[in-house]
Amino acid sequence: MTKVFDSGNVACALAVKDVGVDFVAAYPITPQTSVVEKIASYIAEGEMDAKYLPVESEHSALSAVAAASAVGARVFTATSSQGLLYMHEILHYAAGGRLPIVMANVNRAINMPWCLYVDHQDAVSQRDTGWIQLFAASNQEIYDSVILAYKVAEEVQIPVMVNYDGFLVSHSSMPFETLEQDKIREFLPALNPPWRLHPQWGGTFGNVTPSEEYVPYRYALTEDIKKAGDVIVRCSKEYERLTGRWHGGHFETYRPEGAEYFLFSMGSMGKEMEIAVDLLREQGIAAAGLRLRIFSPFPEEELAALLPTGAKLLVFDRNLVYGSAGGALLQLAKAALFNRRDSLQVIGISLGLGGEDLPASVLVAKAREMMEVCK
Amino acid sequence: MQIVFEKPKALSDTPTHYCPGCTHGIIHRLVAEVLDELDITGETIGIAPVGCAVIHFNYFECDVAQAAHGRAPAVATGLKRVNPDNIVFSYQGDGDLAAIGTNETIHAAARGENITVIFVNNAIYGMTGGQMAPTTLPGQITQTSPYGRDTKTAGFPLRMCELLATLDGTAYAERVAVDSVKNVLKAKKAIKKAFQYQIDGKGFSIVEILSSCPTNWGLEPVKALEWLRQNMIPYYPLGVFKDKEVSR
Numbered sequence: 001m002t003k004v005f006d007s008g009n010v011a012c013a014l015a016v017k018d019v020g021v022d023f024v025a026a027y028p029i030t031p032q033t034s035v036v037e038k039i040a041s042y043i044a045e046g047e048m049d050a051k052y053l054p055v056e057s058e059h060s061a062l063s064a065v066a067a068a069s070a071v072g073a074r075v076f077t078a079t080s081s082q083g084l085l086y087m088h089e090i091l092h093y094a095a096g097g098r099l100p101i102v103m104a105n106v107n108r109a110i111n112m113p114w115c116l117y118v119d120h121q122d123a124v125s126q127r128d129t130g131w132i133q134l135f136a137a138s139n140q141e142i143y144d145s146v147i148l149a150y151k152v153a154e155e156v157q158i159p160v161m162v163n164y165d166g167f168l169v170s171h172s173s174m175p176f177e178t179l180e181q182d183k184i185r186e187f188l189p190a191l192n193p194p195w196r197l198h199p200q201w202g203g204t205f206g207n208v209t210p211s212e213e214y215v216p217y218r219y220a221l222t223e224d225i226k227k228a229g230d231v232i233v234r235c236s237k238e239y240e241r242l243t244g245r246w247h248g249g250h251f252e253t254y255r256p257e258g259a260e261y262f263l264f265s266m267g268s269m270g271k272e273m274e275i276a277v278d279l280l281r282e283q284g285i286a287a288a289g290l291r292l293r294i295f296s297p298f299p300e301e302e303l304a305a306l307l308p309t310g311a312k313l314l315v316f317d318r319n320l321v322y323g324s325a326g327g328a329l330l331q332l333a334k335a336a337l338f339n340r341r342d343s344l345q346v347i348g349i350s351l352g353l354g355g356e357d358l359p360a361s362v363l364v365a366k367a368r369e370m371m372e373v374c375k
Numbered sequence: 376m377q378i379v380f381e382k383p384k385a386l387s388d389t390p391t392h393y394c395p396g397c398t399h400g401i402i403h404r405l406v407a408e409v410l411d412e413l414d415i416t417g418e419t420i421g422i423a424p425v426g427c428a429v430i431h432f433n434y435f436e437c438d439v440a441q442a443a444h445g446r447a448p449a450v451a452t453g454l455k456r457v458n459p460d461n462i463v464f465s466y467q468g469d470g471d472l473a474a475i476g477t478n479e480t481i482h483a484a485a486r487g488e489n490i491t492v493i494f495v496n497n498a499i500y501g502m503t504g505g506q507m508a509p510t511t512l513p514g515q516i517t518q519t520s521p522y523g524r525d526t527k528t529a530g531f532p533l534r535m536c537e538l539l540a541t542l543d544g545t546a547y548a549e550r551v552a553v554d555s556v557k558n559v560l561k562a563k564k565a566i567k568k569a570f571q572y573q574i575d576g577k578g579f580s581i582v583e584i585l586s587s588c589p590t591n592w593g594l595e596p597v598k599a600l601e602w603l604r605q606n607m608i609p610y611y612p613l614g615v616f617k618d619k620e621v622s623r
Contacts, residue, residue, distance in 0.1 A: 027475070028503040028519075037506065040519040054507050054519055054529055057445070057475040082425075082444060086475075114429065114441065 002178045008169040011139040011176050012078070012104050012162070013038035015146035017048045018184055022073040025053040025064040029083040030116055031166040032106040036078055058083040062090040062103070069099040070205050072196035074150065077101070080166060081108035084122045088129070091159075095130030095221060097206060100153035100193070101160075102146065107267065107318075108166040109354040117355020118166040120267060123295065124319040124328045130221050132160040132228050133296040135266040137169065140176040141247045144239065147179065151188050151235045156228045158221070163295070165268040167355070183242055229297045250299035251306065254289030261285065261374075262307060263367055264329060265316040266292040269352060273316070275360035280367060287367065292329065300336035307344055313337070314370045315348030316363065326350050345374050383407035385416040389433045396589040396596025398553045399427060402495055403434055405553075405563045406466070409570050410437065419462040420454050422447040426468035427501045445476025448483035451490040462573055464491040469510040470500040473533045477509075480535070484579045487544030491569045492581040494535060497588040498607060505591030509533050512610055517591070532610065536583045540616035546578035548617040552585035552608060554600040561613075577619055585611055 004014065012035050016024070024043075026036035042048035055061045058079050065075045079087060084105050094101050109115035110122050123133055132152065136145045142164050149160035164170060179187075197205050209217070233249040240246040254274045256262075261280070263273050270291025280287035290306075290313075292299075307313060317327025324331065330348030337344055347370045352358045385407035393399045410416045419437040423429055425444035432439035442450040447465035455463040465472075472480050472494050483490065499517055500506040507517040507524055510532050514523040536548040547569055551562035562584055569580040585607050587599035594602055615621070 028470075028500050028506045030503055033503045033506065033518075037504075037518045041521055044521045051528070052519070056477060056509055086444075111443065112441065 001180060003175060004178060005173055005175050006139070007034070007171050007173050008139045008142050008164055009034040009106070009171065010038055011143040012146055013042070014178055015143045016076045017042045018178060018181070019147055019150050019188060020074065021048075021050050021076045023051050023053070023065065023068040023075045024077065025055050025061045025068075026077050027055055027058045027061045027079070027083060029058070029080045031108060031170045032078045032080040032083070032104065034170075035104055035106070039076070058086040059090060062087045062094065065101055066090060066094045066097060066099050069094075069101050070097065070197040072191065072193050072198070074191045075101055076103070078104040078106065080106045081110050081122045084126060085110060088126065091126055091129035091131060093206070094159045096217065098157040098221070099159055100150070100157055100191075102149040102153055103159065103161050104146070105161050105163045106166045106170045107163050115354040116166070118168055118267070118318070119353045119355070120163070120317075120319040121353070123161065123163045126161075127296055127328065130158070130225060131296060132156075132158055132225060132232070133294070134160065134162050134232070135293055135295055136162060136164045136247070137268050137271045137291060138176075139169065139172070139174040140245065142169070143176050143178065144243070144245055144247065147184065147188060148232070148235055148239055152228060152232050154191060154193070155235070156224055156231055157194070158225055158228060163267070168268045177245075179243060187239060187242055225297050229294055229299050229302070232294055248291065248293050250292070250294050250302045252291040252293060253306075254291070255281065256288040259286050259288030259308070260310065261287045261312050261314055261367065261371060262290045263287060263314050263316065263363070264290045264292065264333065265318070266295060266329065267318060269316060269318060269358055269363070272358060272360055273363055276363035276367060279360055279364050285371070298332045298336065301340070303333060303336045304340035307341060312345045312347070312371070312374045314367055315346065316366070317348055317350045318352045320350045320353065347373055383411045385410035385436045387434055387436050391434055392430065393427065394590040396587065396599060397427070398586040399495065401553045401559060402493070402562070402584055402586065403431065405559070405566050406464070406493060407435065408563060409567045412567065413570055413574065415462045415570070415574070418460065419464065422451050422463070422465035424465065424467040424471040426471045428466055428468060428495070429502065431466055445471055445474070446479055447471065447476060448479040448488070448490065448492065452483055452486070452488045455488060455490050459489070462491070462570065464493060464570070466493045467495070468501065469494070469496040469498065470503075470508050473535050474509050477533070481539070481542070484539045484542045484545045484581070487546070487578040489573055489576055489578055490580075491573045492579070493566065493569075494581055494583040495586045496535075496583055496611065497586040498532070499588050499591050501588050501591055505588070512606055515606075534611060536581065536616045539581055544579050545581070545617050546619040547572050547580035548583075549615045550583040550585065550611060550613050552603060552613055554585070554587070554603045558613075583611070585613075
């Protein structure tokens with residue numbers, strides 16, 4: 001175990017190196033670029049035995065990575081914002097192809113107008129592509145989530161996107177710990193896919209199908225991604241046993257004891273929310289933090305089971321569902337609680353778009369506004 | 376008091392955000408001088424790319440549309456087809472035109488779109504901090520090729536003018552540089568011709584301008600221009616690669 005003090009992007013690149021990735025294809029985009037720069041440097045310095053392919057666009061980056069994954073390589077790419085949107089077609093291709101790709105998406109606002117700073121519209125708008133989406137909120141969680149992502153992707157044969165906030169996390173230096181090679185190998189054995197595109201194995205990849213053949217593939221993906229939430233939590237526990245590091249299961253909760261108001265968010269806002277919760281507790285308000293770690297598959301049953309009787313869920317979305325009262329988390333939370341916990345109050349807002357600053361004081365003020373509506 | 380020197384009217388009073396020694400400033404000025412001389416600023420629409428010139432709408436006094444990365448020739452096509460009386464130019468770097476937007480560029484040229492493309496080639500992704508681009512020279516050190524571009528794994532640079540010159544729809548393709556006073560004057564002549572061809576309805580015209588990136592090349596401005604002369608010009612020869620008027 002080595003202690004490191006560096007940025008979130010370096011934490012990501014280090015995890016990719018430590019995992020033993022075979023193939024990386026990438027295209028530069030702010031604020032992701034320093035991830036693949038670092039990886040290119042590890043490869044050039046001989047610290048990492050992998051092939052690095054600079055391509056002409058994100059569409060080609062993910063296409064190349066998908067193909068390399070199909071032949072049995074452990075692969076990685078990273079992107080942000082417009083780059084993720086440009087990958088949209090291949091996101092479906094990769095998930096439909098059941099390829100265990102891991103990709104970092106450094107969250108950034110999308111155009112128009114242009115903006116370089118964080119919000120979650122990029123990832124949220126790719127919700128229905130069949131990818132597992134994790135959200136990390138610290139450099140330690142990024143490092144650990146990338147390793148976890150390979151474990152999960154290779155078990156369930158579904159690609160995993162590891163999201164973290166642009167600049168706020170990607171470019172902030174924090175202390176974090178890496179993991180020894182023997183422990184990584186124990187947790188994540190060498191890739192041994194059940195199938196690969198190889199003349200010895202026969203078969204083809206991605207054929208044209210009639211509906212009777214097409215339908216089972218689609219249902220298998222939705223059933224398997226539904227089960228992936230539990231796989232993530234099981235693997236997280238296994239990782240905890242090995243490392244002592246725990247960032248939460250489906251959620252990370254903060255001061256849930258006796259709480260009435262649950263302040264629900266994801267990304268770095270969820271960490272700032274802990275300060276907001278402390279401030280609200282000082283004001284005599286029974287508040288708790290609830291940070292979502294698995295955006296897709298959204299943990300519907302777990303959310304319904306977690307909230308106590310009479311709880312009020314205050315949802316803070318760093319994205320918009322246009323024309324709706326809040327964002328994607330609000331809609332998903334409502335859908336999760338409908339018919340399960342109909343008595344609970346759920347209210348939400350969208351904020352922090354395009355990197356709008358969200359200090360704890362703002363979160364407290366917004367929480368109090370929502371509490372007024374709840375009364 | 377007699378005014379002896381003025382900046383072009385097509386250039387705004389805004390100080391640019393470009394790094395010291397960057398040649399975007401010179402190229403902006405050349406484009407603006409041409410807009411003034413042809414008296415077309417009022418009817419011109421520029422396309423801002425993704426890259427260092429992403430906010431050139433702050434600097435040009437014409438209307439500007441912002442395109443997604445690489446899509447400038449497609450956006451220019453839409454503008455020009457619907458309103459052919461406008462003069463439409465895209466202003467793109469190599470990370471935009473010769474990478475993610477290669478496809479659009481080739482097809483706009485193949486269709487013979489009556490637009491003008493100003494292509495600023497500095498052999499690197501500038502705005503994202505100096506990564507290897509398709510135009511990066513063999514052996515050139517960048518953030519993603521710390522020991523130099525290895526052509527065995529990263530292939531070879533694209534010579535866009537030569538490539539586009541093979542297309543029947545291309546009316547005019549010339550490569551110039553802004554490394555010396557003489558070459559700057561030649562560059563202006565080429566830019567003016569490219570706009571004139573559009574006014575005359577001749578079809579797709581492109582001026583590729585070899586440019587420096589002192590910050591990401593890690594060189595002082597003057598050394599950067601020397602590097603351009605010694606390394607880029609031999610790989611990207613200057614000259615006219617296609618001129619419909621001459622070949623007729």
